[in-house]
Amino acid sequence: MGIKMRQSFIAQLEELNNKVIKMGSILELSTNEMIDALDTIDVEKAKKIIARDDEIDLLEQQIERECINILAQQQPLATDLRKITSIMKIITDIERIADQCADISEYIIKLSNMPKTKAPADLGNMIEAMKKMVIDTIDSFVEADIEKASAVMEADDAVDKYFDNICKELSDVMQKDPSVVPQSICYLMVIKYLERMADHATNIAEWITFIVTGDLILG
């Protein structure tokens, strides 16, 4: 590759990186707002999150096209090639996590139309654990930090444990007081989405590991 071409390539890669980071910060915003909206059953905030989803979808499309263009124009090798193919995967996971913020927001709107019930006891803990995973996975991308990425992968078990606990609690609650079944179903769906968000954060962490080390951990 000539020096000029190499320079333009480095500029393109940096631009790409910045767009992924931008997508990550919009995701962080939506995640934080979703957590607030769920806490207070805030319909206006929920609607805002749903509306923002288009922005993420658009960014995903742009980055996807840019990756394909770079592959075609620059024909990168080794680490650069790994980085670009991994970014193509990472943006899908970011987009899915954002989708799940929007999906949870739909359930917040449903909950707002029902008599208010107590949120499951472990919901706050589950949210905290998931949020940390999402933020840490974006950070580990920005910093190419595989130790942080590895911590994200390990944290997933705790989220799954909270999911099981809350499922059990909601099951007991519904059996004792069938009048709260509709709300409990909403919370069941919410925790399913939270669990999926953590799974996608784990996927991203796996791709970051692949970028840095070349080791493919899929499954």
Added chain:
Amino acid sequence: MGIKMRQSFIAQLEELNNKVIKMGSILELSTNEMIDALDTIDVEKAKKIIARDDEIDLLEQQIERECINILAQQQPLATDLRKITSIMKIITDIERIADQCADISEYIIKLSNMPKTKAPADLGNMIEAMKKMVIDTIDSFVEADIEKASAVMEADDAVDKYFDNICKELSDVMQKDPSVVPQSICYLMVIKYLERMADHATNIAEWITFIVTGDLILG
């Protein structure tokens, strides 16, 4: 590209295509077996599906690596490049659908340990609609048939409608007879996975459209 290199490239692409088709047929097998296992709450079959998941994961890793190798060695352009980057996305969706067969199988095992209840009325219809989407999306990849792919995308709404109906039914059932709450929670999770399977089939259909037409429909 020289003739020899072009020939080796065509062979590599064909090999890649065959591996995706192989992954698709294992997925079809798991989908069909999962449907049978759910119908009869067959624990042995459920365990077999869970065990088979490793095979799909391994194939995904192999195909992923092959795609990256082809990108590095052959530096393909235009349609070939689109095809390879799309295959990298498609195999993720195939792997996720297989995951969801395994996830449903876990709930089949849970259901087998509870008193037997009636399955939701629309479950059979939802399963039929989802199954058709999965099979048609694999077919449309094999045949590069964008009309079939487009029919898959349109079919997703019907699956979502069944999801809503069954949710409502399970909500009523639990309110009338709280003793079946645990089984109903299992069925809620099962239909959530079925709905996700249809979503992933839709994703694959979108990628097939992209391979053939170059139009990116993400979101």
